[in-house]
Amino acid sequence: MKSILIPTSHFCFISAPLRASSTDIHPNTKWIQNGLTVAGGNGQGSGINQLYSPCGLYVADDQTIYVADRDNHRIVEWKSGATTGQVVAGGNGQGNGAHQLNGPLDVIIDKERDSIIISDLENKRVVRWPRRNGTSGETIVSNISCVGLTMDENRSLYVVDQGKDEVRRYRIGDTEGTVVAGGNGQGNRPDQLFGPWYVFVDRxxxxYMSEYGNHRVMKWEEGAKQGIVVAG
Structure with missing residues (x-):
């Protein structure tokens, strides 16, 4: 079997600041019945009030939203209540230059360095851009089919390498990374992954990662050699 890269026109991935492992919701809670558009909503396009096949997004503490605007090859920042976005990375056409992106799939914020970390899928790299007034980025992980990102409270970076069916952790200063889930070939055994995508790390x-190919969600505890199925 070969790894799969699924077209993402109909997928959306959400990252948010690390949160508690459980949330108390009152049994009589009522939910708003209609959604509110907070980014885009003006048709497919490249205008600053439009998106084109948006994928991953990150919601900052102040409710600012950072969107991986895949087919516009850019990351767009939408402040709470804004009717237009602001390009904060890419937006210089499709390409592999330091000032360009090519099909970005996911984005997170490193608050300590005030920077944006991006899964630049078609360029097979993970890049870091300044969060404010950035004109180019630096490659921090190369030769990777990265489809998802997250970061823990120690600022260790977790990347989903769908090409190798594994999740790797990069601690600060680490250039090689450590496999923390999968890494045993593609398959459906407890020690394998098949098409991993969204990733989350708890306290x-x-x-935790969703597996497109195995139709399940897996949990790998720190240091574990295999995972357990928690959904699917």
């Missing part, structure tokens, strides 16, 4: 450093 115990357990890694």
């Amino acid at each position: 115990d450093h357990s890694v």
Whole structure:
């Protein structure tokens, strides 16, 4: 079997600041019945009030939204209540230059360095851009089919390498990375992954990931050699 890269026109991935492992919701809670458009909504396009096949997004503490605007090859910042966005990375056409992106799929914020970390899928790299007034980025992970990103409270970076069916952790200063889930070839055994995509890390450093190919969600505790199925 070969790894799969699924077209993402109909997928959206959400990252948010690390949150508690459980949330108390009152049993009589009522939910708003209609959604509110907070970014885009003006048809497909490249205008600053438009998006084109948006994929991953990150919601900052102040409710500012950062969107991986895949087919516009850019990251767009939408402040709460704004009717237009602002390009904060890419937006210089499709390409592999330091000032360009090519099909970005996911984005997170490194608050300590005030920077944006991007899964630049078609360029097979993970890049870091300044969060404010950035004109180019630096490659921090190369030769990777990265489809998802997250970061723990220690600022360790977790990347989903769908090409190798594994999740790797990069601690600060680490250039090689450590496999924390999968890494045993593609398959459906507890020690394998098949088409991993979305990733989340809890406060115990357990890694959760959705597997497109195995139709399941797995949990890998820190240091574990295999995962357990928690959904699917």
